Amino acid sequence: MLTKKLASAIAIGFLLFGCAPSAQKPITQAAIAPPQNTTLSPVPTTATIIPVDTSxxxxxxxxxxxxxxxxxxxxxxxxxxxxxxxxxxxxxxxxxxxxxxxxxxxxxxxxxxxxxxxxxxxQKPKPTIEKSSEPSNIKLVPVNTTNAQNDISEVMNSYIQLVLSGEKGDKYFCSPEDVSTFFAPRSAKVLNIGDEYTSAGGGRGAYVTVQMESSNKGGSPIINNWKFVMQKSKGTWCIGTIFDH
The missing domain is CATH 1.20.58 (Methane Monooxygenase Hydroxylase; Chain G, domain 1)
Structure with a gap:
């Protein structure tokens, strides 16, 4: 009898404790990282330079x-x-x-x-020298011609030496308005000194022909003859006008 009661108690205990639900462990989910913003790098481009076709x-x-x-x-x-x-x-x-x-x-x-x-x-242009016609109403004076030629020769030689040294020689002209210059003269010589003359107004003068050699920038020689009109002013011979002979 006791044995049956014990068996019944065991069976009831088994039913009570054997069928109890087991404690469930919580499910742990893996942490999922939020999506990151991805910045796209620009694709490098190569500039095409088109050369200018300059002829x-x-x-x-x-x-x-x-x-x-x-x-x-x-x-x-x-x-x-x-x-x-x-x-x-x-x-x-x-x-x-x-x-x-x-x-x-x-x-x-x-x-x-x-x-x-x-x-x-x-080719260097020739000096800009105003061409003038020969004086009119000229009366040749044979008296003291030799003395006049000697004086004129002395003046012209001094003028030429000064010009060949690179100076203008303006002090040998009768007035500043009469001054003419030559470009890069190499050599010069007096070819002829004419007879002294007197004009209708009583002025005294003489012609002098001078050969001048100069050069252009290319080095080519330029040889030309120039006629100097000499005038006597205040007892001294001076250059009045120069023109292309």
């Missing part, structure tokens, strides 16, 4: 036009030197035109043309 032939033409334009108004040595440099630059550019260029044949013709222009630019 050497066109540059040469432009330079030549500049030389021609400046030469029309050139007055000073600086202006003329700029013209020379422009022509030389234009020639150099034309020479650099390759045979494959469509303008090659024309460039060869332009080289010849520009060389002529360069040669002209290198």
């Amino acid at each position: 050497v032939f066109d540059n040469a033409l432009s330079t030549a036009i500049g030389a021609s334009t400046i030469s029309r108004t050139a007055q000073s040595d600086i202006d003329r030197e700029l013209v020379v440099n422009k022509w030389e630059e234009a020639i150099a550019l034309m020479k650099s035109v390759p045979p494959s260029d469509k303008n090659y044949a024309m460039a060869q013709k332009k080289i010849i043309e520009y060389r002529k222009n360069l040669s002209t630019s290198l």
Whole structure:
């Protein structure tokens, strides 16, 4: 009897404790990192530089036009030197035109043309001397002609030496308005001293022919004869006018 009761108690205990639900462990979820903002780097681009196709032939033409334009108004040595440099630059550019260029044949013709222009630019213009006609109503005076020629010769030789040294020689002119200058004279000599004359107004004068050798910037010699009109003022011979003989 006792055994049955014990068995019943065990069975009831088994039912009470055996069927109790087991404690469930909480489920731990893995931490999920929030999405990060991704910054996209810009794709580097390579700039394409398109070279400007500048024609050497066109540059040469432009330079030549500049030389021609400046030469029309050139007055000073600086202006003329700029013209020379422009022509030389234009020639150099034309020479650099390759045979494959469509303008090659024309460039060869332009080289010849520009060389002529360069040669002209290198020639120094003659001194700007107002040409005057020979005095009219001249009466030759044979008396004391030799003495006058000696005095004039002394004045002219002193003037020539001063001019060849690089001076103007303005002190030998009768007035400042009569002063004329020569460019880079190399040598000069008196060819002839004419007879003394008197004008209708009673003034005394004489002609002197002088051969002057100078040069242009290119070094080419320029030889020209000049006629000096000598006048006697206050007892001294001076240069009144110079004109191309």
